[in-house]
Amino acid sequence: MACSVLLSGAVSGGPEDIxxxxxxxxxxxxxxxxxxxxxxxxxxxxLDHRDRTVVEGIRTxxxxxxxxxxxxxxxxxxxxxxxxxxxxxxxxxCHLFTAVNIDCFQCHADRPEEAIRKAQEPDVKAQQSVPxxxxxxxxxxxxxxx
Amino acid sequence: MSTEPVMRYxxxxxxxxxxxxxxxxxxxxxxxxxxxxxxxxxxxxxEAKPDDQAVSSxxxxxxxxxxxxCQEDCDACVSACNEENxxxxxxxxxxxxxxxxxxxxxxxxxxxxxxxPMMCQHCEHPPCVDVxxxxxxxxxxxxxxxVNKHTCIGCRYCMMACPYKARSxxxxxxxxxxxxxxxxxxxxxxxxxxxxxxxxxxNNTACAEACAKEGHQALLFGDLxxxxxxxxxxxxxxxxxxxxxxxxxxxxxxYQGI
Ligand code: SF4
Ligand code: SF4
Numbered sequence: 001m002a003c004s005v006l007l008s009g010a011v012s013g014g015p016e017d018i019x020x021x022x023x024x025x026x027x028x029x030x031x032x033x034x035x036x037x038x039x040x041x042x043x044x045x046x047l048d049h050r051d052r053t054v055v056e057g058i059r060t061x062x063x064x065x066x067x068x069x070x071x072x073x074x075x076x077x078x079x080x081x082x083x084x085x086x087x088x089x090x091x092x093x094c095h096l097f098t099a100v101n102i103d104c105f106q107c108h109a110d111r112p113e114e115a116i117r118k119a120q121e122p123d124v125k126a127q128q129s130v131p132x133x134x135x136x137x138x139x140x141x142x143x144x145x146x
Numbered sequence: 147m148s149t150e151p152v153m154r155y156x157x158x159x160x161x162x163x164x165x166x167x168x169x170x171x172x173x174x175x176x177x178x179x180x181x182x183x184x185x186x187x188x189x190x191x192x193e194a195k196p197d198d199q200a201v202s203s204x205x206x207x208x209x210x211x212x213x214x215x216c217q218e219d220c221d222a223c224v225s226a227c228n229e230e231n232x233x234x235x236x237x238x239x240x241x242x243x244x245x246x247x248x249x250x251x252x253x254x255x256x257x258x259x260x261x262x263p264m265m266c267q268h269c270e271h272p273p274c275v276d277v278x279x280x281x282x283x284x285x286x287x288x289x290x291x292x293v294n295k296h297t298c299i300g301c302r303y304c305m306m307a308c309p310y311k312a313r314s315x316x317x318x319x320x321x322x323x324x325x326x327x328x329x330x331x332x333x334x335x336x337x338x339x340x341x342x343x344x345x346x347x348x349n350n351t352a353c354a355e356a357c358a359k360e361g362h363q364a365l366l367f368g369d370l371x372x373x374x375x376x377x378x379x380x381x382x383x384x385x386x387x388x389x390x391x392x393x394x395x396x397x398x399x400x401y402q403g404i
Contacts, residue, residue, distance in 0.1 A: 054294050057201035057286060059345050066325045107295060107330030109323050116322050120234065 017088045019074040025062075031071075032062045042068075046104075065104065070112045084110035194347020206270075206289035207339055208370040208398035209354070210377050210386055211262055215364035216357075218261040221248050223365060226356030227265075230340065232324035243314035243329075245337040246353060251404075260404055263353065263365070266291060266312040266337040267389065268398035274304035274313065283334075289370070289398050290339045300332040309390050312336045339367075339398075370398065 023030035031038055033045070049063035061067045072090040075081050082089040084105040087096055091110070095102060109116055118124055195201070227233065227246045235242045246265040252258070268291050274283045275291065282298035285291045293304075293313075305313045313336040320330050326342040329335050340351040354365035368377030380386075386400030 050296060052200075054292070054296065055284070055286070057195075057288070057341070057345050058199070059197045061197065069325065106319065107323060107328040107333070109325040109328070113325050116232075116324060119322055 017076075018082075018090055018093055019076045019088075021072045021090070022070075022074060024071065032067070065108055069109060073111050073115070075115075081111040081115035195345070201286055201288040201345070203287040203289075204371060206370045206398065207344060208268065208289065208368065208377060208400065209339070209351070210366040210368075210380060211399065211401045212364050212366070213260050213262045213401055213403035215362050216261045216263070217360075217362055217364075218250050218259055220261075220360060220362065222356040222360045222362075223263050223353035224248060226352040227337070230343075230352035231327040231338070232322070232329075234322070236318060236320075241315075241317050243316060243335060245312075245314070245335070262401060262404065264310060264312070264389075265353075265399065266308075266339075267310055267395070268337075268339055270396035270398070272395065273307040273309065273393075277303040277307040279303065286341075288344075290341050290344070291336075292338055292341065293334050293336065295328065295330070295333040295335070298333045300334065302334060304334055308336075309393055309395075 021030075025032050033041075038045075045063040046065055046068075049058075049060075050065070052058040053064070073081055076088070082092075084092050087093055089110060091102075091105075094100075111119075224246050231245065233243050233245065246263050249262055249264050251260045251262075253260070268285075268289055270285075270289070272283070272285055272291050275285055278284075279301060280297045280299055282294045282296075283291070283304045284294060300315065302315055305311075305315060313334050315334050316329060316331050318331055323329055327338075340348070340353075343351060349367070351365070351367045354367045357363065357365040366377050366380065368375040370378060370381070372378055373382075381400060384402060386402055387404055388395070388397045389401060389404070
């Protein structure tokens with residue numbers, strides 16, 4: 001329900017500002033499960049997969065968080081990748097709207113590896129003022145427009 | 147400790163294996179065709195396990211350190227580990243994470259300096275696992291000792307229990323962690339024996355690769371359970387010392403020349 005409000009473009013940092021996913025999971029499906037299922041249950045899949053991966057070393061790609069990030073976090077027109085601390089980040093856009101506070105990205109990469117390696121280059125690093133993760137994760141970054 | 151994953155939800159998660167298999171075979175094809183120079187191909191002998199297969203106790207991964215080859219002034223293994231696992235410094239060396247460090251030990255009688263890297267020894271009977279109140283510190287069935295950061299509460303008992311001072315605690319928020327190396331504030335961490343590389347069939351660790359690249363060949367990674375592996379053959383022929391063998395931990399990292 002909340003997501004359908006989001007997808008109607010009621011939020012700044014709404015879908016029009018979020019770079020589209022690659023949508024290339026397989027030849028016949030864009031995402032790893034139908035979109036309605038993913039909206040409601042993505043965390044169940046991720047939670048189940050995390051135990052299999054950490055404990056058993058199962059490294060399938062279908063429900064891997066790295067896979068989600070690689071597909072969904074794509075560069076914008078300026079070639080920049082959003083961080084989780086920004087409302088144009090695919091995950092953050094909905095979590096902010098629904099006031100869900102998750103801690104996945106306190107440890108996990110919020111962008112694909114190429115974006116992170118790039119951010120570590122000294123000249124890039126010097127230029128950016130990186131917002132503190134929790135400092136910016138506030139509901140106030142959202143403006144409603146309906 | 148049971149290695150069964152904790153199932154909190156009764157979801158029917160049947161992964162699309164055909165896609166996995168295809169990705170897997172494509173990966174192998176890419177490996178097999180890796181061109182080093184025109185006409186020279188690298189054929190990778192190591193078999194990667196299929197992605198959907200759990201690790202097994204048929205393997206026990208370990209490392210052999212030949213201290214006679216280790217150079218006093220070299221820290222290529224340490225830099226490689228930091229680079230591989232995204233251990234960027236926060237500018238506070240006292241609390242920066244160290245997964246591997248270099249030790250130089252001088253014999254006062256002879257003046258001989260023995261140089262060696264020290265990291266988690268991937269004990270068969272790990273004290274860090276014994277003391278962990280949540281089961282977060284665990285030994286994977288293939289011998290790799292890890293921290294499950296999802297259940298680590300940051301109590302640091304394991305750090306006190308480890309005889310090798312192998313573990314680090316993360317004191318402050320981190321950013322820009324690498325995808326294969328999640329790590330963050332409030333959790334303990336240590337050498338993972340490059341578990342992400344092991345699982346994709348690299349059959350090597352970042353430190354051992356870097357050491358070989360320097361031409362020192364002091365680090366050898368391999369399967370201690372496979373009698374045909376290079377590490378097993380060398381251990382059988384020349385032996386390998388456990389540091390603090392008196393503790394009876396049966397370490398997976400063995401040393402020669404100490
Ligand atoms: S060396 Fe320390 S951290 Fe590693 S398995 Fe042994 S007790 Fe645990
Ligand atoms: S710090 Fe984490 S891994 Fe170590 S003993 Fe405590 S809960 Fe276990």
